[in-house]
Amino acid sequence: MSAHGDHDMGHTVAGWTGTAMATAGTAVLGAGLAAGSPWGLGLGGAVVVLAALTTWLLHLAGWGKPSGPRPPGRRGWRTRDTTVRYGHPDCVGCRLAGRRPEAAPAVAPHVPPATAGTPVTADAPALQTSG
Numbered sequence: 001m002s003a004h005g006d007h008d009m010g011h012t013v014a015g016w017t018g019t020a021m022a023t024a025g026t027a028v029l030g031a032g033l034a035a036g037s038p039w040g041l042g043l044g045g046a047v048v049v050l051a052a053l054t055t056w057l058l059h060l061a062g063w064g065k066p067s068g069p070r071p072p073g074r075r076g077w078r079t080r081d082t083t084v085r086y087g088h089p090d091c092v093g094c095r096l097a098g099r100r101p102e103a104a105p106a107v108a109p110h111v112p113p114a115t116a117g118t119p120v121t122a123d124a125p126a127l128q129t130s131g
Helices: 014-036 038-063 091-095
Strands: none
Touching: 014 038, 038 091
């Protein structure tokens, strides 16, 4: 049991890597702003964008997690997600990558085709055969 109790904190390799890179990029942005350096601002902005791309790619590689809590045995931060190959439901990152989970096919009731000119009513059969 951890100090946070028995719930999923969402710590993943993708999350930790993206957070560390974004923190470094923000620090470079701040230093560039304080120094009045356009190069520092550009470099810091590039690191922040790179952090977002790295996090997304790590998520697509299985080092992230789907939305919502994970089962207790899959909550370790170094646990790889094997379901990402098919996409997570309601995940913008998966949709941007073209991964959409297969939806269950809609089951339509089978209605036999009616012959031309024959009205279909509840009393009459839908198909009439001539003999």
